[in-house]
Amino acid sequence: MLPPLPWHYSGDQLTVEYRTDPLAIAALLPEGVSLAHDDEDPGAVAFIWADWQCCGDDRNELLDPVRSQYHEAFVVVRCRYNDVLYSRCLFIWVDRDFALVRGHLQGYPKKLGSIHQTRPVTRGLAGPRLEAGATFGMTLAASDRRLAQATVTIEGESAGNGFVNSHAMLHHRWFPRIELDGSDSLSEVVTMSGVNVDLGPAYAGAATLEIFDSPTEELLAIAPHEILGGYFRSLGSTFNGGTTLED
Amino acid sequence: MLPPLPWHYSGDQLTVEYRTDPLAIAALLPEGVSLAHDDEDPGAVAFIWADWQCCGDDRNELLDPVRSQYHEAFVVVRCRYNDVLYSRCLFIWVDRDFALVRGHLQGYPKKLGSIHQTRPVTRGLAGPRLEAGATFGMTLAASDRRLAQATVTIEGESAGNGFVNSHAMLHHRWFPRIELDGSDSLSEVVTMSGVNVDLGPAYAGAATLEIFDSPTEELLAIAPHEILGGYFRSLGSTFNGGTTLED
């Protein structure tokens, strides 16, 4: 499940940005990582749905598409580490094992979920066009419980698709000792950014976001206090390895 | 699972057309239905993969996309009934229950399967563009067995996306008595065609198709003798009821 680098991704992202209590975010950051500064909107959160197709350099997976497509929903905040501003993924769900395992290698705390998002279409009556008035729906479930649902209604083209997920990612790669005695076999701080980033036009508009309670999730702790906006963008990106900051 | 008519569909179709033994097709036609004429290419078959989004007139399902998207793979031949040439679906698999139940109402012999097809992309390196040289892969599985896999490689734009699935459909709607004594409670011959058909540009090219054996399927009986070609097309269509020909 770990093909040789690089790993290429092409897909559609639907983003809802909102503000929550900065203290709720701080409570989810590990030691050594701090909130974004007061003038950096430290309570800002991006809840992002993505519909991905991916492959290695030989593109073999594209011909066996059961191994090249997955959905993803993830929650991103910003944080500071060694006085640098990073994006950071607090929670992430995918719907295929290869995406789960590759994400763990990168430091994403991936779990399996059931993830859906409306697709834009170019023909017929069963989907929005990429134009003002188009509404998209997004849903996330895990363990047979709906965890979140959201909508984005496009108002027009936009310079970008949000500010929260716009920095290099700061991940912790953590692996406990098999003794599970509280000590770690692996505890690294890493950063990664996509390369070959190929951005389609961005569209912005109004958004809604509902978070539901679950005995297995901590999403309610960062429920929205204020919706900032919603976005749609098609994009491509390549993962060609990250950088270990601390081990 | 049966919302009021009309039902709208938007999606992408990948088609492989091929020839098999006409006698193998004849063996799969019910009494009263005969092969296309000798000068109508009676052994022609279309194996079609489709990635659909669908909704009713209020478009509510689009905001809860777990209820609006499904994949489909189906096998179409042509036949004659009352001296009219029809398209006819021999086998069909979908991956969601609402599509299964709506299909049974229409007369499609739908079963559940696992169905995947490469998506064209507009950004990044993880997918083909709609242009010469682009290759798409399609797979079908049921009961944990791969039943078919195929590829289409685009050579250029095309006037159409095949001739086999181009007529009104002829379905039998059949329901045995609960006594299962060999008599039927329902035995109808119906026809249906999409309305509001909104066709995107068609692309044609070379194709491959492999059929695999399974203890639960009859696909091998109509395995390809000669590949005719492959196609990609985005399209929209609406189902607004069919017509009973015989009851």
Added chain:
Amino acid sequence: MLPPLPWHYSGDQLTVEYRTDPLAIAALLPEGVSLAHDDEDPGAVAFIWADWQCCGDDRNELLDPVRSQYHEAFVVVRCRYNDVLYSRCLFIWVDRDFALVRGHLQGYPKKLGSIHQTRPVTRGLAGPRLEAGATFGMTLAASDRRLAQATVTIEGESAGNGFVNSHAMLHHRWFPRIELDGSDSLSEVVTMSGVNVDLGPAYAGAATLEIFDSPTEELLAIAPHEILGGYFRSLGSTFNGGTTLED
């Protein structure tokens, strides 16, 4: 998906019986079917989870178990038809297509869902024994929403496993015309009962049941007003055809 009769079933049933408003049940009965009499506890409901293994007479499916196992959750009330007291299934979910299609033939209004129930075990610490104090959990979800969850805690052996699902079943088999013009192609009233019924010992105790709202379901209308009890039983049964009462 319709093997020759008979169809054999072996499995475990967990039942929660409760009372709801009889008028809410009446609103879900079709014309010609009436509530059980006042002295027959007309508001009684059984919410039943079952973990089934099934096969035809040649037992071939048992060697390809992906085709022989499914989970089921269903809601049963009693009703009167032609002055006879019947059990009647208001709602039912299964997790496999073969169970869906066979159920439609029998007249069950089956939909797909995600269904789980605790299994009793005989070894180790990860499951209850069939004895006083043992607690079982049951859950039902559809379209990525939890619809119901329940528990049964055994207090001891019992003469039976409830009274609601104890009569012959009264089903309506209904199929609209493909014109979807409000008229029907098939509208039958049928009854069926299992044969070769092989009952294991029954266990009874306390129960809980929670019903959750969903935009696609009507379960809340018959939410529990009073819990009557809970049951566990292993059993076998055979379907060898039903009887048409009215067509």
Added chain:
Amino acid sequence: MLPPLPWHYSGDQLTVEYRTDPLAIAALLPEGVSLAHDDEDPGAVAFIWADWQCCGDDRNELLDPVRSQYHEAFVVVRCRYNDVLYSRCLFIWVDRDFALVRGHLQGYPKKLGSIHQTRPVTRGLAGPRLEAGATFGMTLAASDRRLAQATVTIEGESAGNGFVNSHAMLHHRWFPRIELDGSDSLSEVVTMSGVNVDLGPAYAGAATLEIFDSPTEELLAIAPHEILGGYFRSLGSTFNGGTTLED
């Protein structure tokens, strides 16, 4: 997904033991690990299917069974490390994410698959009893391809359920650096054994095993040359941490 220790497991195991080419096994062992000795049957392999229920000490997962049940298929050989004979898992598939992640922590190279096995039943005609003549079927698929299918036919009770999976497990826990430059962040050799092992009676008999080709798997390399036998056993076991042998 990592509850506090201990983790309890109860379930049924179906095992097929066979011999393959010892050199094929040797090719799958990492440096520092060698084949079992010539007089220890170094080509022996156990292909094991298991149907598990699991929970932590508070047993909460048992009441939300979507989080407590999973299927597993795995391939075990024996090997020598520091002159001690161990069991070693070469390949393993599970059908739930929590089992995948917990397995990675333990050092199991888990992937997601679709896994089924016949269940013994005590009532009705749809399943074998635990007695001579009972036949069980087991299947494994991944990425929509059948990878293996097997049967076990019980001939009688047995002192054990095989010799290959009977030693402490030797796992490598390996995590590459995020630079994916060929160096590792984590490379440990660990061992683990279940505690609280609670064994039900074992049943032995004849077995069959078929392995199928797949572009993503290496199972064919260790296809059976000679079937040794098959087994059924219900058992319980607890994981309470392992021991790091080398880091």
